[in-house]
Amino acid sequence: MNTAYIDPAANQAICCWEAPDRKSVEELFDKANVKPETIREVVEYAT
Secondary structure (H helix, E strand, C coil): CCCEEEEECCEEEEECCCCCCCCHHHHHHHHHHCCCCCCCCCCCCCC
16 A cells, blocks of 8 residues: 545545556455455546
């Protein structure tokens, strides 16, 4: 995990992971026996 955020309006933690593809993240969560609520691809823009 690279970064974590809290969305207080939704009462939800949001974790940012860097991975080569979605499948890699899904396999990591499966291995840990954790079901993610959602997995979304995002693009990070540096300033």
